[in-house]
Amino acid sequence: MKPRVRFAPSPTGYLHIGGARTALFNWLYARHTGGTFVLRIEDTDAARNSQAAVDVILDGLRWLGLDWDEGPLTGDATGPSNGDRGPYFQSQRRENYQRRVEALLSRGLAYEHEGAIKFKMQREPILIPDLVVGEVLRKLTDREEVDPDFVIVRSDGQPVFHLVNVVDDLEMGITHVIRGEDHLSNTAKHIALFNAFGVKPPHYAHIPLILNGDGSKMSKRDQGASLASYLDNGFLPEAVINFLCLLGWSPKENREKLSLAETIERFDLPQILRHNARFDYEKLVWLQGEYARELSGDRFYECAVHAFGKTGLDTNKFPLEYVKAALDTCKGKIKMFSELPAYAGFYFKDEIVYEPEAAKKSFIPENKPRLEKLRDAFSRLEKFDAAGIETALKATAAELGVKVGALVHPVRLATTGNPNGPSLYHLLEVLGKDKSQARIEKAIAALS
RNA sequence: GACCCUAUGGUCUAGCGGUUAGGACACCUCCCUUUCACGGAGGUAGCCCGGGUUCGAUUCCCGGUAGGGUCGCCA
Numbered sequence: 392m393k394p395r396v397r398f399a400p401s402p403t404g405y406l407h408i409g410g411a412r413t414a415l416f417n418w419l420y421a422r423h424t425g426g427t428f429v430l431r432i433e434d435t436d437a438a439r440n441s442q443a444a445v446d447v448i449l450d451g452l453r454w455l456g457l458d459w460d461e462g463p464l465t466g467d468a469t470g471p472s473n474g475d476r477g478p479y480f481q482s483q484r485r486e487n488y489q490r491r492v493e494a495l496l497s498r499g500l501a502y503e504h505e506g507a508i509k510f511k512m513q514r515e516p517i518l519i520p521d522l523v524v525g526e527v528l529r530k531l532t533d534r535e536e537v538d539p540d541f542v543i544v545r546s547d548g549q550p551v552f553h554l555v556n557v558v559d560d561l562e563m564g565i566t567h568v569i570r571g572e573d574h575l576s577n578t579a580k581h582i583a584l585f586n587a588f589g590v591k592p593p594h595y596a597h598i599p600l601i602l603n604g605d606g607s608k609m610s611k612r613d614q615g616a617s618l619a620s621y622l623d624n625g626f627l628p629e630a631v632i633n634f635l636c637l638l639g640w641s642p643k644e645n646r647e648k649l650s651l652a653e654t655i656e657r658f659d660l661p662q663i664l665r666h667n668a669r670f671d672y673e674k675l676v677w678l679q680g681e682y683a684r685e686l687s688g689d690r691f692y693e694c695a696v697h698a699f700g701k702t703g704l705d706t707n708k709f710p711l712e713y714v715k716a717a718l719d720t721c722k723g724k725i726k727m728f729s730e731l732p733a734y735a736g737f738y739f740k741d742e743i744v745y746e747p748e749a750a751k752k753s754f755i756p757e758n759k760p761r762l763e764k765l766r767d768a769f770s771r772l773e774k775f776d777a778a779g780i781e782t783a784l785k786a787t788a789a790e791l792g793v794k795v796g797a798l799v800h801p802v803r804l805a806t807t808g809n810p811n812g813p814s815l816y817h818l819l820e821v822l823g824k825d826k827s828q829a830r831i832e833k834a835i836a837a838l839s
Numbered sequence: 840g841a842c843c844c845u846a847u848g849g850u851c852u853a854g855c856g857g858u859u860a861g862g863a864c865a866c867c868u869c870c871c872u873u874u875c876a877c878g879g880a881g882g883u884a885g886c887c888c889g890g891g892u893u894c895g896a897u898u899c900c901c902g903g904u905a906g907g908g909u910c911g912c913c914a
Contacts, residue, residue, distance in 0.1 A: 399914095400914090401913085401914045403914085433914065435913095435914080436913065436914070505912090506912085507912050508912095509912095516842095519843095524843095524844065524845095527843065527844075528843090529842075529843065529909095530841090530842055530843085531841085531842075531910090532840090532841040532842045532843090532909080532910045533840060533841040533842080533910085534840090534841070534842095534910055535841085535842080535910065536841085541910095541911085541912095542911080542912050543912095544912085545912040546912060547912075549912080551911090551912070551913085551914090552911095552913070552914050553914095555914095556914085571908090572843095572844065572845090572907080572908065573907090573908055573909075574908090574909085575843065575844065575908070575909075576842070576843050576844090576908065576909035576910070577909065577910090579843095597844085599844085599845080599907090600907070600908075602906085602907075604850075606906065606907090607906095607907095608906095608907065608908090634851095637851060637852080637863090638851070639851095641851090641852060641853070643852095643853070644853085644862090645852090645853070645861070645862040645863075646862090646863095647851090647852095647862080647863050647864085648863095664845095664852085665844075665845060665846095666844085666845045666846065666906095666907090667844090667845070667906080667907055667908090668850090668851065668852090669850060669851080670850090670851095671849095671850045671851055671864065671865085672850095673850075673864055673865055674850070674851065674863075674864040674865080675864095676864090677863085677864055677865085678864090680876090680877095684876095684877080723876070723877065724875065724876050724877085725875095725876080726876090734875090781873080784873080785873090795873060796873070796874085798873085799873040799874065800873085800874070802873090803873080803874060809874090809875090810874065810875085811874045811875035811876085812874070812875070813874090813875085814873070814874085814875095815873050815874070816873070
């Protein structure tokens, strides 16, 4: 029997990075085993549910590329869906729960208490077989010793999480429950419920949680807790996926960067770690750089234009060829697209601002005649291309008896305003002879 | 308070009784080089503590400590 796994988020208005990883692990397991990945929306708490909140989840999963075989097609609870085990919104499954509760009631396994319905929980410790953690013997806590029974239907008629979660897993034929370790203790309740329904519980695999970089627990308000923040900050989904895989799972063989295909092939439950992992932002950025470097020209262009747009700089005012050529000089140099406006903004601005520290170093009196000589050399160039520029610059340096750096630094500053950036020869070519010379001229004037 | 899980450099991790404890990020040094980045070569840094078991423990067991989770008419 092929595995059937599910991701069952509650639409709270955002998708937690830990939830995204849970979805990822489920998805990977389904793809690795040829099983089915089900998406179920746990919207029993009507008060805080909305279609927009569901869309956040769907959009997040789609951005990561985690496609679901069964589940909703839109955020509309009554809308279309894939799969024949629906509905996939808990708000649409009231009758299922009612039927199950009545069955428990009629068999004396549940009872009414102050308007609510409580499940008669067993008093003995429950053994939880877990594919990741091993066998866990869950004993009763002191409070549970007093009263182990728990509410499955509220006094207002709303069924409670433990009940609906189990009923849905049961009726949707879920074989493996892969979820956060925060559910481990509660699993005793779920197993008891399955037993009460006379059904063998699914296999459980509780995965470790993701903690903040400082080791504290990651709550909704923490930086980077929301998956959407990675999209907003210009991260590539493949980098986020790769990074998330490395948190709590190891591909072994000292591998770090893995394609999705390789990950699917290697992923399995036994290699999942048992301890929580801290979120290492620096390593994510490194992976981002790795993937950004090998992006196709088109995608690099799209991401870059988006990044410029966010700072209010509209590259559409420039010829497409110019923009593409400009961005080509940045490829492989930056990790985050958010660096781009500062890194390459000089291509698209009329007025450039000199970085003060660099100006102090490069805009010194002795560099004035050097820049003038270089300007003259450039003016004699028929073809203002990288090779010609390089030759001219090096020849000028030789004539002056200075190192090329003595010319490179002031020219870079004059034309870009920055002490570093893309290859000087290439950026000058892209900038063009007129703009380059005008900027050099301006710097010379500033040196007077 | 009770119950459950966990513990290798700052971080992510390999390790599954005998290893010079390996890799990656970050950091430092040097090389390459038009800057930066990339790439290359080095470097600093680790088995939480205490008992056992064993000829021998990072590895197995117990305890402690620390971190995380759960005990809701939240999910």
